[in-house]
Every structure is written in C-alpha cells, then in structure tokens.
Amino acid sequence: MAYEFERKQRIAVLGGGPGGYEAALAGAQLGADVTLVERSGVGGSAVITDVVPSKSLIATAEATNSLAEAADLGVQFFSRGETGKPVRPEIAVNLAAVNKRLMGLARQQSEDMRAELVRAGVRIVTGEGRLDGSSAIIVSTSRDSGTDFDRVEADTIVVAVGARPRVLPSAVPDGERILTWTQLYDLQTVPSHLIVVGSGVTGAEFASAYTALGSKVTLISSRDQVLPGEDADAAHVIENVFKRNGMQVLSKSRAESVVRTEDGVVATLTDGRTIEGSHCLMAVGSVPNTSGIGLEEAGVQVTTSGNIRVNRVARTSIPNIYAAGDCSDSLPLASVASMQGRTAVFHAMGDAVNPIELRNVSSNIFTQPEIATVGWSQKQIEEGIAQGDIYKLPLKSNPRAKMLGIRDGFVKLFARTGSGTVIGGVIVAPRASELIFPLALAVEQRLTVDQVARAFTVYPSLSGSITDAARAMHIVL
Numbered sequence: 515m516a517y518e519f520e521r522k523q524r525i526a527v528l529g530g531g532p533g534g535y536e537a538a539l540a541g542a543q544l545g546a547d548v549t550l551v552e553r554s555g556v557g558g559s560a561v562i563t564d565v566v567p568s569k570s571l572i573a574t575a576e577a578t579n580s581l582a583e584a585a586d587l588g589v590q591f592f593s594r595g596e597t598g599k600p601v602r603p604e605i606a607v608n609l610a611a612v613n614k615r616l617m618g619l620a621r622q623q624s625e626d627m628r629a630e631l632v633r634a635g636v637r638i639v640t641g642e643g644r645l646d647g648s649s650a651i652i653v654s655t656s657r658d659s660g661t662d663f664d665r666v667e668a669d670t671i672v673v674a675v676g677a678r679p680r681v682l683p684s685a686v687p688d689g690e691r692i693l694t695w696t697q698l699y700d701l702q703t704v705p706s707h708l709i710v711v712g713s714g715v716t717g718a719e720f721a722s723a724y725t726a727l728g729s730k731v732t733l734i735s736s737r738d739q740v741l742p743g744e745d746a747d748a749a750h751v752i753e754n755v756f757k758r759n760g761m762q763v764l765s766k767s768r769a770e771s772v773v774r775t776e777d778g779v780v781a782t783l784t785d786g787r788t789i790e791g792s793h794c795l796m797a798v799g800s801v802p803n804t805s806g807i808g809l810e811e812a813g814v815q816v817t818t819s820g821n822i823r824v825n826r827v828a829r830t831s832i833p834n835i836y837a838a839g840d841c842s843d844s845l846p847l848a849s850v851a852s853m854q855g856r857t858a859v860f861h862a863m864g865d866a867v868n869p870i871e872l873r874n875v876s877s878n879i880f881t882q883p884e885i886a887t888v889g890w891s892q893k894q895i896e897e898g899i900a901q902g903d904i905y906k907l908p909l910k911s912n913p914r915a916k917m918l919g920i921r922d923g924f925v926k927l928f929a930r931t932g933s934g935t936v937i938g939g940v941i942v943a944p945r946a947s948e949l950i951f952p953l954a955l956a957v958e959q960r961l962t963v964d965q966v967a968r969a970f971t972v973y974p975s976l977s978g979s980i981t982d983a984a985r986a987m988h989i990v991l
Contacts (some may be wrong), residue, residue, distance in 0.1 A: 522547040523863060526651045526668035527855075528643045532848045533838025534674035535627055537855035542634035544863050549666045550636050551643035553651050555621075556628040558676050560839075560848050562620050563696040571698075572880045574607070575726035575749060576944075579882055580604050582726075586919045609725045610702040617699055644856035645671065645808030648832050652808075653745050670834050670862040670963070672691070673814075673822060674855060677800040677840035685711065685772035686774050690991060691773055691779050692794050695720065705729045708726025711742040711769045715879050716721055717797035718752065722881040725761050732762040732789055734769050734781065741879065745940045747906065748885045751922050752942075764789075772796070802841040815841050825870035828858040836862065844870070847877055875886040876954040878947040886950035888956040889938025890928055895915060902928045902937050907983040909961060911942055912972035920944060925979040927953070927987060929962065934962040934989035943976060952980055963987040 522952040527534045541548040541627070555562050577645030582605060584591070592600035615761065631638060641655035651671065653664040679694035681687060689697045689958030695716055710721045721733045730930045733740065733756065740756065740763060741749040766782045772794045802820045809816060813832040815823045818903055822830055822837040824844060829836050836858035839851030853870055860867040876888040890900040909923035910914045920943065928938040936956040941949050956966050966984040971977045 515806075515836040523670065524668045525670045525672065525859065525862070526666045527672045527674060528550065528645070528651055528841070529558060529676060529803075529841070530556040530627075531560045531637075531674055531839055531851060533851035533855035534558065534672065535631070536852040537672040537674065537836075537838060537856065537859050538631055538636045539634055540856045540859040541612075541863070542631075542636050544859065544865060546670075546859075548634075549635045549639060549651075549668070550631060551639045551641065551651055551666065553640065553642050555624045556631060556638070557620075558674075559674065559678070559696065560851075561623050561627065563699075566620045566623050566694065567613075567616045568617050569697055569880055571612065572723045572882075574612050574616075575723035576608060576882060577607060578728075579726045583919060587616035594604045604811060605728075605904060607704055609727070613699045613701065616859055639666065644806065645812045645814075645835075646675075647808075648812045648835055658852075659698075664919070665701075668834075670836070672828075672855065672858050673807075673809070673830075673835065673837040674839045674851065675803040675841045677802045677846070679796065680799040680801050681842065682796065682798060685781075685794070687796060688774060690797065691774045691792075694796055698795065705791070705793040707732070707778070707793070709772070709779065709789055709791040709794040710734065710797060711772065711781065711794060712797035712799070713737065713742070713763075714797065714799070715741070717795070719880050720795055720797065721756065721761060722752075723908065725756070725759050726882060730760070730791075732742040732764065732791065734764050734767050734789075735782070736766070736768045738765055740765075741885070742886060744879065745887060745926070747892075747924065747926065748887075748940055748942045751924070752881050752884070752885065756921055800840065800846070804841050806892060814925055824854070826871075827867060828854040828870070832936060834862070845872055845875060845877070845966045862987055874954070874958045876950045878950065880947070883920075883944050884946035886941045886946035887939070887943070887973065888950055888954045889936070891938060892926070892928065892940070897926060900928075900937060901931045903931055903987060904928055905983050905987050907979055907986070909976070909979060912974070912979045912982075914976050914978065917974065918944075920976075925949075925983045927980075927983045929963045929987050929989075932989075934964060934987065936963060936966060936984075937958050941980075945976075949977055949980070952977065955976075962989065964989055 523546045527550045537551045580709040588890040641653040651666045691797040708729045778792045781789045821843040838854035840846045879885040895902045906926040923943040926940040
C-alpha cells in the first residue's frame with residue numbers, strides 16, 4: 515500500500531540581516547524547509563557594520579561622558595604629580611582598542627545568530643544570490659576553481675537584502691579620510707576634526723559620539739535644525755546640547771563637495787565657504803541593495819528609489835515573494851525588519867498574523883541624551899491629522915534626574931481628545947530607548963492616561979515622569 519506524504523514547504527531567504535534572520539527562524543519553527551542565502555555573514559550589515567558596532571561605539575562615548583561629568587556629582591579624579599600635589603588626569607580614548615572591541619562584538623553576535631539558525635535546522639548558503647523568476651534563487655559562490663552556482667527552489671521567497679550608504683560623486687569615500695559610517699571602524703586614532711555631512715539620525719548620532727570621544731566636530735545641516743522630521747522640541751534640546759559641548763553646527767548649509775588634501779579634507783559649501791578637517795563622515799542616506807537581483811524579471815514592483823513595495827504583511831506584488839527590512843519601502847528600523855520577517859513567514863504558512871501597524875512602532879535616536887518616539891507626532895496633531903491633547907513635563911523636575919545630574923530632556927504625552935487614550939509620546943533622556951516601552955505598550959494596547967497613571971512606578975525613578983505626565987492629563991468623567 516503506497517502512502518503519499520505531504521512535502522514540507524520550502525522557504526528561501528535572500529539576506530541574513532534582522533529581517534532575513536527572523537524569517538528563517540520563524541520558518542524553521544513552523545516546520546518548513548528553510549535555506550538562507552547571505553554573502554557577508556549572518557546578521558548582515560546591521561550586525562556587522564552598522565547597528566551593533568555603531569551602538570557599541572556610542573556606549574563607549576557615553577562612558578566617556580559619564581567620567582567627564584562625574585565632577586558634577588562630587589566625584590573627582592586626581593593623580594599625584596612629581597611634587598606630590600594632586601594633578602587632574604586627562605580622559606584618553608584608545609580608539610584602536612575601542613574599534614577592535616566593537617568589531618569583535620559584531621563578529622560574535624553574527625556567530626551567535628548563525629549558530630542559532632543551525633540549531634533550528636536552517637541551511638545556510640554563503641554567496642551572492644539573485645531571484646530566478648518567482649520560485650528560485652540562484653547563488654554564485656567564488657571558489658579557487660572558479661564560480662559555482664547553486665539553485666535554491668522555493669515555494670516562498672523572502673527578500674531581505676538591506677541597504678548601503680549613499681555615495682555622492684562630489685564626495686567619494688576613500689576609506690581613510692572621507693568615510694561612510696561602515697568605514698569608521700578602521701580608524702586608529704580619534705579624528706582631531708571630524709566634519710559630518712548630514713544631520714539626520716546617522717549624522718547626529720556619530721557627531722554626538724565623536725564629540726564625547728574628544729573630536730572637534732563640525733556638523734553640516736541643510737535644514738533649519740538638526741534631525742529634520744523629528745519632534746521639534748527634541749531636536750532643539752539636542753542641538754543646544756551639541757553646541758554647549760563645543761560642536762559647530764552649520765544650519766541651512768549644504769556641502770557641494772568634499773576632497774582629500776595632503777593631511778586632511780576640505781568641504782566646500784554651496785555658498786562658497788570651506789571647512790578644513792582631518793576626516794569627513796558622509797551621512798547622506800542609504801540606497802537599497804535591490805539592483806541586479808532579478809526583481810524586475812520576477813515582476814516585483816519597486817519604488818523610484820529602488821525600495822520594494824510591500825503591504826502590511828510584507829508581501830510584494832508577487833504573491834509568494836515577500837520583502838523585509840531596509841530594502842522594502844517600510845520604516846528602516848531593525849525592529850521593523852525583524853517583525854516583517856516573522857510576519858511574512860507566518861502569513862505565507864497560514865499561521866495567525868497581525869498586520870504590521872507602523873503607527874505603533876517605537877524608535878530611538880542614540881544621541882546624548884537619546885530621543886525615543888512612538889505613535890502620532892505633535893506636528894500631526896497640530897496639523898489636524900490626529901486629534902489629541904499634548905502635555906510636556908521637563909525631566910529636570912524629576913527627583914531621580916536631579917540625583918543623577920541630568921539637566922536636559924523631557925517626557926511628552928499625546929492623548930486622544932475626549933477619551934484620553936494614549937496615541938503617542940516623546941522621551942528625551944539618557945536611556946530613552948528603555949523608557950519608551952511603557953508608552954509603546956500604552957499605544958499598542960490603547961490604554962488611557964488614567965490607566966497609565968494608575969500603574970505604580972518606583973520612587974525615585976525616571977519612569978516616574980511618565981506616570982506624572984499621565985496624571986496631569988487626567989480625564990474628568
């Protein structure tokens with residue numbers, strides 16, 4: 515008697531960043547036959563050259579700042595000079611050691627992720643991949659004998675190829691003086707004068723970090739203020755902190771070109787001004803890695819910028835092809851990429867799935883202090899796109915903030931007019947990335963300000979400012 519066994523669903527994932535990694539794990543968890551194709555290492559650029567090393571560098575910068583500001587808390591560092599009198603030591607940063615450490619952390623994280631996939635039963639193929647229609651991926655692998663090709667058949671394909679730094683023809687990175695954010699980690703010493711072109715999230719984060727590490731920093735911003743598009747109050751706080759710490763911020767300025775000199779760089783602005791520095795970081799956005807991977811031939815629609823169009827379950831214009839992460843036209847956040855990867859596979863395999871609601875996504879800018887946001891923005895409320903009330907509580911009124919010597923920051927809540935439902939918020943504070951979670955939970959679960967206010971927070975704590983702000987927005991029934 516012949517038995518017919520149902521074949522496992524075959525899932526091929528192109529790209530091993532946060533989106534591809536989570537898609538592969540989800541597929542293995544649901545019993546699919548999963549193959550992951552990755553050219554540079556599991557974790558992709560997010561782990562190897564972007565998020566993990568950059569946030570590790572920022573953590574070092576935070577530690578440097580903490581030492582520098584310890585005197586405000588009554589902690590003083592002294593050594594004995596030759597005469598026996600106390601001498602205040604300088605804070606020195608060994609950038610070569612810092613970069614060695616953070617790149618080691620990135621490699622370890624990549625190896626840990628790879629091991630997790632192997633334990634889950636995912637087949638990992640190393641090489642350059644491209645779609646072969648809508649049902650297969652062709653992988654080219656360079657070997658001593660030449661190039662080998664491997665064909666991965668699939669019922670479902672998840673494209674998670676990420677993005678790379680945008681390069682301007684007038685400021686081509688050389689990896690030594692003119693740099694993208696992926697090339698900073700080869701530096702052996704702290705730049706004496708770092709010019710940062712671009713005041714978006716990446717530019718602001720690195721400008722903040724290198725100022726703390728001891729560089730003179732000039733930030734070239736084409737807009738009225740740094741962090742255009744972010745909460746105006748938050749951007750104002752950060753720009754004031756930048757200037758107070760000695761950073762030169764050139765607002766309403768645009769770099770026309772950056773060229774290397776014998777011992778540094780020269781940035782020329784469109785108005786003719788020139789800025790000389792030792793190094794230049796180009797932080798002018800990113801480009802999706804979608805060209806030449808067979809998307810057009812497979813019928814997958816992309817935007818004019820090359821990003822893959824996806825719906826709320828990460829599905830593309832081709833029913834069995836999904837896309838996750840920075841290569842898609844969704845928010846370029848690692849957390850969103852991970853959610854897209856899981857959602858794509860759950861949807862493809864018929865599991866229960868909640869379509870992604872970008873309005874509920876919390877995000878963070880790792881400047882010092884950090885800026886965390888979730889939900890509707892104040893600008894949208896003021897423009898009438900959302901109906902809400904706004905309450906802002908300065909962090910300096912918080913007792914824990916006073917104890918820690920925190921001078922800058924605030925908690926801002928947005929609540930639906932009438933019902934008091936929390937629809938968004940902004941936190942500017944050290945570790946705002948941790949403090950935003952209660953607000954993200956409130957937005958996701960549609961809690962009211964009264965419900966948030968009834969939660970007990972530790973006294974004293976920075977999180978107490980969240981319940982204080984919610985209490986101030988009490989809805990009288």
